[in-house]
Amino acid sequence: MTDTTLSPTDTVVLPSPAGAAVGPATLQARAVSAWFGNHKVLERVSLTMPAGQVTALIGPSGCGKSTFLRTLNRMHELIPAAQFAGEVLFEGEDIYGPARRLTDARRRIGMVFQKPNPFPAMSIYDNVVAGLKLTGTRANRREKDVLVEESLTRAGLWKEVRDRLRQPGGALSGGQQQRLCIARALAVRPRVLLMDEPCSALDPTSTRRVEETIHELAGEVTIVIVTHNMQQAARVSDQCAFFLAEQGTPGGIVEQGSTERIFSTPEDPRTADYVAGRFG
Template identity: 90%
Template sequence: MPPVPATAAPAPATLEARAVSAWFGNHQVLSRVSLTMPAGQVTALIGPSGCGKSTFLRTLNRMHEMIPAAQFGGEVLFEGEDIYDPSWRLTDARRRIGMVFQKPNPFPAMSIYDNVVAGLRLTGTRASRRTKDELVEESLTRAGLWKEVRDRLRQPGGVLSGGQQQRLCIARALAVRPRVLLMDEPCSALDPTSTRRVEETIQELAGQVTVVIVTHNMQQAARVSHQCAFFLAEQGTPGGIVEHGPTENIFGTPKDQRTADYVAGRFG
């Protein structure tokens, strides 16, 4: 992948959660979760279903508050600034902290080109045609898709394969030049070949943008991440982090027996 010009994208940012708690109505799903996600690194959130990983991910760019009756407590610091502070507009949080969902969700009738630049309209960003052209090429290149679609940018995004659609969604998220990219099980709906290509894209993005990924695939977490956080919710208690640290330590020399049992596949 050719290098992106230094002026093309801002530097990745450090994201820090402090004592994050979350509720759906009266049901608490997270309790005082604290985690630093270092700039330019890939942080994997692992753990069994129902332990709050995806909810935690959604608190990191204020998507949790879109759910009726959802409540939040704690702080999420973006380079030291709390994104839940009243001085932060919701569009600022979404522009700086992008999101890629579990299932590819391109706008199927919209062209590949228009899919990429759709985020500009959603965030109220104005750009000339030349700037859009450059941004489309840059974003598709960063998402590892440019060579495959450069001759058919006017075709609908819905004609692409599942793996290509997911990389198109990554390109769309990158087009607003976020400094953090959140990914909620981005490969769970993909075949092995498409999964490998998306993983390669994540590895290529490391250093350019901070990535936080939820995954149930332990091999994937080991392959793509620099650090892991193991979430667990036991006996009806809210989810929390049992252990976090460098990926090689979590998989090789975990400190907690529950972590060792989970990464070895003994439960979950």
């Protein structure tokens, strides 16, 4: 097994190079289509995810929400036989452009998965800084210490773990592990954070804490979240996009707009039925 622990003697420069832009970024999908082999799962999806806002992707299982999310930082292409068409613009530049590096997309557009996935035998501290090595960035011990406290604070976990940073990340509760994963994603200072049903495996108390973390991060980073929980979408998001795949057709967006409008006065009757719980 490869050891991803960073040595305290590493000398480094933290992830934001001099002159690099910081703060939330606008992400825009243009005519995004996706396939698994010959099976088309998304059909020309276009969506703007404004800087500093929370965009919720809602819809029944199998409509392409998570696949769309994975196209936004080039995770989709890791799947064998996966194909992609369209553009994903990060501040106006296509992350799939021939001059764009995969590592740049993954650093600027972080991701938190459905199931918490900290490195279980690695300490809380080393979990947070692991992303530095994995993205090829460098930092000295003092810079790492500052980064660990900053990232855990932004993820709402610092006060709970500051006295046990050298204990294994796998010893934390499920909700704490998910917030540790959020801290690990934030440590490389992304400008967009993708979240694929981050609360689906958590109890109500842990879910509430993760939602509080999302509220605290809003404005600092652009967030795109997939959720099946309509109440959660209403609580945490500024805008929603309702995905649907009907009668074996590829998934697409039926309706998008402000969360308040989507939940109160949707234009499409299918949207109204879904948010009211009549199907899905």
